[in-house]
Amino acid sequence: MLTFSPASSAITLAVIALFGTLPTALPAQDGESSPVPASKLPADAKWAAALSGPGVNVYVHSRELFLVPKAGSLQARKLSIPRLCAPIRSLRWLDDAQQNLSFAPEPDHWVFSWKKDVQADAMIKVELDEEPVVLAQCPxxxxxxxxxxxxxxxxxxxxxxxxxxxxxxxxxxxxxxxxxxxxxxxxxxxxxxxxxxxxxxxxxxxxxxxxxxxxxxxxxxxxxxxxxxxxxxxxxxxxxxxxxxxxxxxxxxxxxxxxxxxxxxxxxxxxxxxxxxxxxxxx
Missing domain, CATH: 2.60.120.260 (Galactose-binding domain-like)
Structure with a gap:
């Protein structure tokens, strides 16, 4: 069960609204299947429908994001998620901290990109200083x-x-x-x-x-x-x-x-x- 740090009820409700439940295998989106096993994620991680999109599945564990690029993003070496009301503490590839990873904030979304091909089961870990609330739900x-x-x-x-x-x-x-x-x-x-x-x-x-x-x-x-x-x-x-x-x-x-x-x-x-x-x- 996902637990939240003490915060206003408005923030807690906004965070809960983002998430679905974590399946044993990562869900297929737009006809794509992810090769990343759920075992690579924390047991109580949640799939965040509001943060996921055509190029990425996003999972949330407390103040951590796990970004799983889909096939199109792996080929393009780039993915994006909506802008959040939260500072970033750190970001890196989960299994290879030395692999190149660039970050560029746009006004309404955040872009992650890399120069070299990564493995099909690659995953980006983002640590935040606040709960991951989308801008429209920021109290x-x-x-x-x-x-x-x-x-x-x-x-x-x-x-x-x-x-x-x-x-x-x-x-x-x-x-x-x-x-x-x-x-x-x-x-x-x-x-x-x-x-x-x-x-x-x-x-x-x-x-x-x-x-x-x-x-x-x-x-x-x-x-x-x-x-x-x-x-x-x-x-x-x-x-x-x-x-x-x-x-x-x-x-x-x-x-x-x-x-x-x-x-x-x-x-x-x-x-x-x-x-x-x-x-x-x-x-």
């Missing part, structure tokens, strides 16, 4: 007990041409922010009205600081607060520092959406954003 961020709200990059939704979530362990960020009209949003719940300080954990390459950005807090279609800020040069897009932006006032508890967008990109890219922290201020 709103709940406040901590002290009322503060931490918005992580992996929970953000991206819109536009280039912007995307980059889940690799050395990135774990909203990145590719090169198009001024691209923007990112986070759904959040606020438990207390009041004044909140806002900080962004951001990275920005050498010589790329000084861009102008805007944080907007929305209640449905109504703008509740705006906070403009300037990005800081951190020497590299994967060097992250807290940028303390100022305060916003939230008049009532409820469900909100926070949006970050560019006002003016000074050079190359706006920033990489790993997290946004809202902290309620004392009266």
């Amino acid at each position: 709103a961020t709940e406040p901590a007990g002290d009322g503060s709200i931490m918005l992580h990059a992996h929970d953000g939704k991206t819109f536009g041409e280039k912007l995307r979530y980059e889940p690799q362990w050395y990135k774990n960020t909203i990145g590719y922010w090169t198009i001024p009209t691209d923007y990112a949003t986070w759904d959040l719940k606020v438990s207390e009205a009041g004044e909140y300080s806002v900080a962004v954990l951001q990275g920005c390459g050498a010589g790329h600081g000084g861009s102008e950005a805007m944080i907007t807090l929305l209640d449905g279609e109504t703008t509740v607060a705006k906070l403009s800020f300037e990005t800081i040069d951190t020497g590299h897009f994967q060097n992250f520092r807290w940028n303390h932006l100022g305060n916003i006032r939230i008049e009532k508890p409820g469900d909100y959406q926070l949006r970050i967008g560019a006002v003016k990109i000074a050079k190359g890219a706006l920033l990489d954003a790993r997290a946004i922290h809202l902290v309620k201020q004392a009266k």
